[in-house]
Amino acid sequence: MAGFTLEHPSTRELTGGDLLAQCLKHMGVEVAFGLHGGHLDAFLMGCESIGIKLIDTRHETVAVQAAEGYSKIRDTIGVCFVTANSGYSNGLPGLATAYADRSPILCITSSPPLRDAENNSLQGQIDQVVVARPLTKFAHRVTHAEDAPRLVSHAIRTALAGAPGPVLLDFPIDVLFSPVTERLISWGSITSPLSYAPGPHAKAVEDTLALLKAAKRPVIITGTGGRSKEAGEALMKLAKTCGIPLFHSQKYLATVPADFELLGTHAGLLGVLPLLKKEQPDLALLLGVRTGMFLGGKSGGIIPNEGCKIVHVDVDSGEIGRTLPTDLGVTSDVTQMANALNASLESGFQGSVDASWVQAALSVKSLPSPFDTAPEEQSPGRIHPYHALKKVYSSIEPGCIIINDGGECGAWSNGLAATSKPFAVMSACGYLGFLGNGFGYSLGCAIAAPDRKIINIQGDGSAGFHFMELDTYKRFNLNIMTIVVNNFCWGMSSNGQELIYGTKNPARPVSDLSPTTEYETVAKGLGNAAAKVDKIADVESTVKKLQGxxxxxxxxxxxxxxxxxxxxxxxxxxTDDPDTIVVPYYDNLPRPRYKN
Known part of the structure; x- marks a missing residue:
């Protein structure tokens, strides 16, 4: 086919696995993450022949999450492979997080021969396509090798279109190992360019400008939909033209330089404005960010419930108005919307923005922490978590990629990470609150950006999920520094129990961890340089030594x-309110009262 040249292996016939690998290569895939399984060998040999780099992990969940981390940094499709049934089952958590967090990945799996369906065959009990469908945008079993070009193209386009997300293709082992009949190949749109991102309706641009011009306290809040370099440039231009601050959700992967004069911080700190006796925004321009837990839900703490108009721009129309009442909804890619607004503002912006309010909003990022004056060491051999991470971030070199994992550990880290002037900060737990993702994300980021240092922040709880991946980091000699913030417990669980049940009740069910675990010893055994730090005076020298x-x-x-x-x-x-039922992590409930 014009634009696609089949490459025939010199020592064997062309198989379905070869054709699959060549389709991926043609679609721009350079790397695939996974773990070996004999079902996949024909595909793996095809990748080796065509020049797709294979990164093998110690667990399939990490492989899928590495593909997700890679896609976040490269802003493209991430590819992973997991073998039939057992490997596939281990990979499901990765599909779940990618689906919840709208990450475009393609998962390749295999299964027993088609003739052995429902035959109690090895690794054939679970119908992988049926199981995958609720966790993917598209899942399909390929029954003829010659259909690979058409279906690979369709799967990748589906993953990237609209609200991005994971897709899965199941290639039974006989399909991968069978010779390809070239005249029967179904090419589909494998040689066609990818579709352009959706742009805004002209009236939507006009109405957004009208709301911007009328607002006195407007704010732009962006999210993962605005993570591309082009989006960052367009957003900075829009913010500067209008003189309004630019904030982001905690899920945002920064593309705006830390020294941009109108860059705020994560949008959660907008909730501090009332405490400073300052007014809240009267217009929130939500660009590529979802409402819900990362924007304060329905509480009104970040986006006021009253007196604030909302313009919500998202590639998925279904997200608009999902949580909050929206004054204007626009189905559009962030870059296209920002470019359209910028084009309409070429002659200047005639608004009524309160410049003093803008400065007040931006000031929240430099407010002193209440923990600055706390003792640096809480007790012998136990550093205050705030001071420990503050010292870490003052010691690492600028331009790193920081991955925050864990519960309370992630919260401490998220509040301090920006002080190190990083290239990007990634909150690993996502909408599922899924601990341990950071190991895969760190791997994917290290492969996607080999010239940058990766800082993999883990609590001692989250570290327990995939600590063996330090072996993977060493096999590929990756510049990943894993920092286990070790407080001997599941911090958010234990402290949450204390808040609910009080200090008089000593019970802390299943929230303790061992104080004797030597993560540095395990890391050394896996070939990593390692150290234990339990004094604040040793943090800086240790971080600098290991980072070098x-x-x-x-x-x-x-x-x-x-x-x-x-x-x-x-x-x-x-709360002490007797009429309220506390529902941890969600909105509390009114206590029902019954009359006799």
Missing amino acids: TPGPSCINLVVDQKPIHPVTAIMVSV
């Missing part, structure tokens, strides 16, 4: 369980 060491490293950073992070208190929402 080529390859992966690990720090066992021992911190105290206290104080309870404010985020935990906010999420648990404890």
